[in-house]
Amino acid sequence: MALNGHCMCGAVAWAYSGEITRNLVCHCTDCQRATSAPFTAFLGMRPDKLSWSGDIRHYESSPNTFRGFCPSCGxxxxxxxxxxxxxxxxxxxxxxxxxxxxxxxxxxxxxxxxWLDRLQSIPVHEDFQQAPSTATP
Ligand SMILES: [Zn+2]
Ligand SMILES: [Zn+2]
Structure with a gap:
């Protein structure tokens, strides 16, 4: 399987040619903090079949555990x-x-x-919400 990806600004790109070992959504608190989002989704890849271009930084979020990010767009x-x-x-x-x-x-x-349980029951908008909601959080 051949896949390609990039960061938000395009300074970092990756290319992969190999099997996908996992397709998982992670709800752990470290992923929540690291991504500033309620959950994140990952593709598991073989490191030797993945190539990167561009400048990458990483943060050691726990011992010998690293989270890479683009220093330009974050x-x-x-x-x-x-x-x-x-x-x-x-x-x-x-x-x-x-x-x-x-x-x-x-x-x-x-x-x-x-709060993810509530998503199915709250108002939805195809585009941005036009006026601020008066609902309390
Ligand atoms: Zn970037
Ligand atoms: Zn996680």
């Missing part, structure tokens, strides 16, 4: 840990075509944001 790029040395988890949102992504598992459900 977009999160990957998670890797010595716990899973044969894999690197690339953020699915960085895919050139993220609409093609299909998650097949959710992990760390014990820390899933409770």
């Amino acid at each position: 977009a999160r790029l990957y998670f890797r840990s010595d716990r899973w040395p044969a894999e690197i988890h690339v953020h699915a949102a960085t895919l050139d075509d993220p609409g093609e992504y299909r998650a097949d598992a959710q992990v760390m459900m014990r820390s899933r944001a409770k």
Whole structure:
């Protein structure tokens, strides 16, 4: 399988040619903090079949666990840990075509944001909301 991706500003790009080991949504508190989002989605890849271009920084979010990001736009790029040395988890949102992504598992459900349960029952807008809602959070 050949896939390509990039960060928000385009300074960092990746190319992958290999099997996808996982397609998972992570609800852990570290992913929530790292991405400033309630959850994130990953593609599991073989590190030796993944190539990067551009300047990348990383943050060691726990011992021997690294979260890569673009220093220009701040977009999160990957998670890797010595716990899973044969894999690197690339953020699915960085895919050139993220609409093609299909998650097949959710992990760390014990820390899933409770308000996600409400999403199906609140008003939706195809575009930006035109006027501020008067609803209380
Ligand atoms: Zn960038
Ligand atoms: Zn996580």
